[in-house]
Amino acid sequence: QVQLVESGGGLVQPGGSLRLSCAASGLTFSTSSLAWFRQAPGKDREFVAAISYSSIRIYYADSVKGRFTISRDNGKNSVHLQMNSVKPEDTAVYYCAAVRWTLDRLRTADNYNYWGQGTQVTVSS
DSSP: OOEEEEEOOEEEOTTOOEEEEEEEESSOGGGEEEEEEEEOTTSOOEEEEEEOGGGOOEEEOTTTTTTEEEEEETTTTEEEEEEOSOOGGGOEEEEEEEEESOOSOTTOGGGOSEEOOOEEEEEOO
């Protein structure tokens, strides 16, 4: 059974930093592509960042490019999202997602088979 468990969310002031982590189990992590999506109240789920297996491809949403960094640690079956210079509009529930053996459509939520339960990020002073 595949499980993705996010952690690291919380309250952070504008301009601050936060690091989200996602621990995966039950899948061959090294051959899986991973992504972060987010959903703010009253809005659709949106793509944030993705990293393919072997880190061949890395993508970011325009809204986070230059501020967020996605990385993976295959030895620890984990993926991380370093969030710097956060803004109030980054407030959302952040979800980790995984799909096996694909390099295509990594920005598309429907492409992912497995999802975590989400972690809340609130940016406020």
